[in-house]
Amino acid sequence: MTVNVTPHLNFRGDARAALEFYESAFGGDLVITTYRDMGNVQDPAEAEHIVWGQVVAANGFRVMAYDVPGSRSWSRGEDPFFVSVRGDDVEEITSAWKGLAKGATIVQPLGPSPWAALYGMLKDRFGVTWVMDVLGDPDPS
Template structure:
């Protein structure tokens, strides 16, 4: 199995603009899914990015999302997650469990609407990790 890590940047309503900027700098393709795409009818959040990515042929890759209103957010505070993506649910579950030791679970590792498996954990050093197996 291979595992890749990617910076996952956090915004409040600026994720699409940031991704477009990074694409203009580094090139590549931009893909984004909105809260509306996930079924949200909230007029404030439905057009905001729940998951977005710029991936360029030169190897540059960055993900971003707009933190929902229900999540406390201060610009520059908790500005990123580290995304770990792989293709083996069992292996990623083991990595997630080790990261969770002494940490705080934000989302238990398991199936989600957008991935075969997904989990979020803040490790004992205060770093937030998101692990997933893409569908």
């Protein structure tokens, strides 16, 4: 039996833009279903909001997202979670970092660290904090 854990991000009207952004950074396939697609439109202004969406890449990257309807309370919060992306390929992680860094606030620049060959943290333009690292020999200094 296999168990997978996938971050499921909640937005209010930004899920499509966020999923498209993550697809551009990580590659993979984007699948979305709107409230209109489901025949479950409570508020006409939210018909094109995402009720279910995901990006799945061949390298194992997965993220899901949806737009919390206006009828439910929702708050982005202040650092309610981090999304960790860990890999063993410096080029792949660096490429994804560069994609996510567009419009982001860099918390810790991507570089060697005492616990990983490469580590960085940023808060993307949607307010999601990403922790990225490359497994391997840590910085000996």
